[in-house]
Amino acid sequence: MRNPLAALLNLVLQRIWYVHEVATLTVEATPAACLQAMAIAAKPSVERLQLRDVFSDGRRYFIEPREEGFRMRCTSSVRWRYRRRTDAATMLYGTFERVGNDATRLHLRARFAIPYLLDAFLLPVLVALIIMPFEMWQGWFRLLVVTLLIGLSWGAHRSHAQLQAVDMVYFIGRALEDFTPATIQALGANVPHVNDDTMHREFRQEWEKFYKERERDQAEN
DSSP states (O other), X not given: OOOHHHHHHHHHIIIIIBOSOOEEEEEXXXXXXXXXXXXXXXXXXXXXXXXXXXXXXXXXEEEEEOSSEEEEEEEOBOTTSTTOBOOOOEEEEEEEEEETTTEEEEEEEEEEOHHHHHHHHHHHHHHHHHHTTOOSSOHHHHHHHHHHHHHHHHHHHHHHHHHHHHHHXXXXXXXXXXXXXXXXXXXXXXXXXXXXXXXXXXXXXXXXHHHHHHHHHHHHO
């Protein structure tokens, strides 16, 4: 039986901490080759104009190699402020898994960047500190205003973090598009017609039925 506390914790993590479903990409390349391809693609160049769409809005990608993969963040330019860039809203973690000799499966998971997560509650808390002590409004109305501000701020921050996660996943897909997608032929117990006792039992029943019919026909002849 599944632990209810673990299920609750997983739900909280999915709704608050993580901002994107786990993405998986399998290519015919080594982890080192994947990292090198992403590092090259992260640098805008006139020689790679086919990747210009991943740099729209001044997006830049920063990749940090780690022991089993890498960590990535993304920032964009601020149009009304020269050389000013936005803060990273999302941290994307990639983990490499070797599949056979030449293939690599890449698992991608994105979560909130902690400063950006805290920023979602900064403005609502400041407003709460201003309006809650005053009794010029009803207490329920002040509480409603603060709750509404928290909800709006949270929704805006989460949507932006999700969009940034999608941008980074798309960038990785484009950076590795020169590698042939690997097709892994694997059969497991959960694959239909493999280790399926029901299918075996039905086959035996049909075979016995066929065998008895053949014996009856031979006896009649």
